[in-house]
Amino acid sequence: MLDKTGIAKRIAKEIKDGYYVNLGIGIPTLVANYIPESLDVILQSENGLLGMGPFPFDGEEDPDLINAGKQTITMLPGSAVFDSAMSFGMIRAQKVHLTILGAMEVSENGDIANWKIPGKMVKGMGGAMDLVASAQNIVVAMQHVNKAGESKLLPKCTLPLTGVNCVKKIVTELAVLDVLPEGGFKLLERAPGISVDYIMKATAGKLVIEGEIPQMVL
Template sequence: MLDKIGIAKRLAKELKDGYYVNLGIGIPTLVANYVPEGIAVEFQSENGVLGMGPFPFEGEEDADVINAGKQTITTLPGASFFDSALSFSMIRGKHVDLTILGAMEVAENGDIANWKIPGKMVKGMGGAMDLVASAENIIVAMMHTNKEGESKLLKRCTLPLTGIGCIKKIVTNLAVLEITEKGFKLLERAPGVTIEEIKNATEGTLIIEGLIPEITF
């Protein structure tokens, strides 16, 4: 199966030359470290950065240069900084080609829950609300099951929703899946993971057609 770095590397294969990409908090931020050779993408962070690079090496951090998750980042030549109003006008104006988000749950119809766990204090929904309402190409990076081994790919989300019917694809530690009208379509499986393991870890409808290749990098 994949670890967080493996998920990020697989997500990086979804990048295309010239894309403007928003990276959500958590696993998605790692994608900036694994941009394939020969392509140029612009990473946008909702706190007001365009042109993020990979994470800095230890000792080279600048506490004033951070992403939306308050992690220190690097910037590439030509990067720019701006206020949140301009950042969200980029998002709401559909100027972002690809959005990669983390999630606590995804439903087979493309619903996503990624902002609130009942009983826990949170500051609010944050930028995900705007991203799921505006973006046309959203991929989720997540673990397939929770710490208790229960599926996070469900028939219907149990947590408060962030967005409805907006997710296109999911990359987990076990598999790559596409949201279709009939449910989760299995596209690829993580190295060493069997189809039976993916079935057992998926509560929602799982569609399996033909041979399912292993993920390669």
């Protein structure tokens, strides 16, 4: 079973050379620490940053440099700072190749719920709506089950939706799964020490299993 760091490491393998990538709040922000140095990748944040680096070491934080989640970040040589209007213009013009988001629920047809729990006050969904509507490819980093052990990969989301039919791939503490165009979660890889049967029991939505499922390599 993977921890949050393990999920981030596995998702970093989805990033290709030349990509512009937006990292959402939560587990996705950790991905910045595991992008191979051999890749030319530019990280974008909707609050107006282009060219983010890894998180700073303790004592080296600059409070004026933060990402959309208000975490202190570093910036690489050649990076740029601008207003959020320009940043959202990049997103809406589909200049971002890959968006990595956290989620509370994902449905078997690729719907995502990641911004609101009824009864709890939130300020709004932020840039998530623009990202899910405009991104070329969305990968979700999330926990497979909630604290009660109930699946978060569902036939249909129960929480308010952020986007519809937009998620392409999911990485959880248990598995890597594709969301099929016709609906369903296709199991691609399983986490170290996790059996296919365990993943089946933890997945409420339609799970498609074909052949031997390899253990993921981090």
